[in-house]
Amino acid sequence: MNVQSPNDLRAFWMPFTANRQFKQNPRMFVAAKDMHYTTADGREVLDGTAGLWCCNAGHARPRIVEAVQAQVAELDYAPAFQMGHPKAFELANRLVDMAPEGMDHVFYTNSGSESVETALKIALAYHRARGEGQRTRLIGRERGYHGVNFGGISVGGIVNNRKFFGSLLAGVDHLPHTHLPEKNSYSRGEPEHGAELADDLERLVALHGPETIAAVIVEPMAGSTGVILPPKGYLEKLRAITRKHGILLIFDEVITGFGRLGAPFGADYFGVTPDMMTTAKGITNGVVPMGAVFCSGAIHDAFMQGPENAIELFHGYTYSGNPLAAAAGLATLETYREEGLFDRAAELAPYFEDMLHGLKGLPHVMDIRNLGLVGAVELEPVAGAPTKRAFEAFLAAYEEGVLIRTTGDIIALSPPLIIEKGQIDRIGEVLSKVLRALP
Structure with missing residues (x-):
C-alpha cells in the first residue's frame, strides 16, 4: 500500500x-x-x-452543528435491529406530528433512493399481508425520478438513468408525464391544462386488471427532470382513481418535503394525502445522510399480526435511525420551526x-x-x-x-x-x- x-x-x-x-x-x-x-x-x-x-x-447552521458534535461524543452508533436509542423515536414522533393526518409511522432509511426501495417493498408486502399477493405491478411516470436503485429506476422514467442497466424490474408500467409546453409554457405555479392526463391510469388499470396493481408512485412536483409541475386537479384525480381500485398511492417527497414549496410537504401544499411518502434530503438539512418513509396507520397495522416475537417486516439497513442522523434531524426540524x-x-x-x-x-x-x-x-x-x-x-x-x-x-x-x-x-x-x- x-x-x-x-x-x-x-x-x-x-x-x-x-x-x-x-x-x-x-x-x-x-x-x-x-x-x-x-x-x-x-x-x-x-x-x-x-x-x-x-x-x-x-x-x-449552529443548532445542527452543535447537535451532531454532541451526539458523536455521547453515542456514535447503535444498532436498529432489536435495539434502539431515544433520539430515533423522538424524531419519528416529531416527523409524524408535522405530517399530513393519517401518516402515523416512519421507517428510516439513509437516502431518497433507499426510501423509494423501501416504500415499493412495503407496498408489495402490504398487499401480501392482506391476502392480495397477486398485486405485484408498480406504476411510475415518464420523466419521473425515484433515485438510482433498481426499483427506483424501474418505476422512474428518465431515459439515461434506465437504458444502461438492462431490463430492470418486470411488471412495471408508466403514466405519461405532465409537461405540455404547447399549452402551459411560462406557467406561474400550477399549470391550467393537463389534469386529464391522470385518466391514463384508468387505461392501465383496464389493461392489467386492478387486482394486479400494488402501487402508483409519482413526485407531487417532478424536480430532477427539470421541474415539471402537476396541472390543477391532476393529483386529486390520481388519488381518486387509486382509492377506487384499492391501489396504494406513493408520493416521492424527497425534494418537495420539508418546506421547498412553502409547506411541510407537497401533500400539504396540494391538499392530497397519499398512502405513503418517501423523504430524505431536507430531513437532516443534508448534514448526515438520512431518509424516512411515512406510511398510514392502516399499512403499518396490517403487518402487526402473528406472534409478538416475530419480525413483521424483513427489511432494514445497518444505519436506519443512525444516532448522528437522528440528532441532525431533530436539530433541523427545530431550526425550521424557530426560524x-x-x-x-x-x-x-x-x-x-x-x-x-x-x-x-x-x-x-x-x-x-x-x-x-x-x-x-x-x-x-x-x-x-x-x-x-x-x-x-x-x-x-x-x-x-x-x-x-x-x-x-x-x-x-x-x-x-x-x-x-x-x-x-x-x-x-x-x-x-x-x-x-x-x-
Missing part, C-alpha cells in the same frame, strides 16, 4: 459527473456558511440549489417567481416554470449537442459566483429557504448576464 498517495483526483469515480472534464478543471468547495460556499481558491459562491435540493436551512422557514418560503415565492419570469425573452430561453422556491429555465439545445448549452451556463454562472443545477438543457434553481431578496436578485442578474453571453 502506498500511504503517500498524492491527492491527484484519480481514485474517486464521481457520481453523475463528467469525470474527465471535471478532473481537467476541478471545481472544489472547501467550506460553507449560510447561503454561500467557499471555493479552494477563496471565492464565495451563492448557493442557488441548496446543495442538491437538500440544505433547506442553509449551511453550517419559520416554511412560511418564509411561501412569502418569498412570489418574489422568486417574478425574478425567474423576468428572464423571459432572453436569448435561448424556451420556457420558465416555478412553484414555491423552485424554478426552471428551459433553454433551446445546441443543434446536435444536447445538454451543451445548459452546461456552459452552469460553468459560466459558477465563474460569476452562483451555483445553479442543470438537467438536460434545463437550469434548475432551489435555493435554501433562508435566502434574502437581494440574493434572489443576484441570481437573476447572473443568469441574465450568462444567458446574454451564451453562443
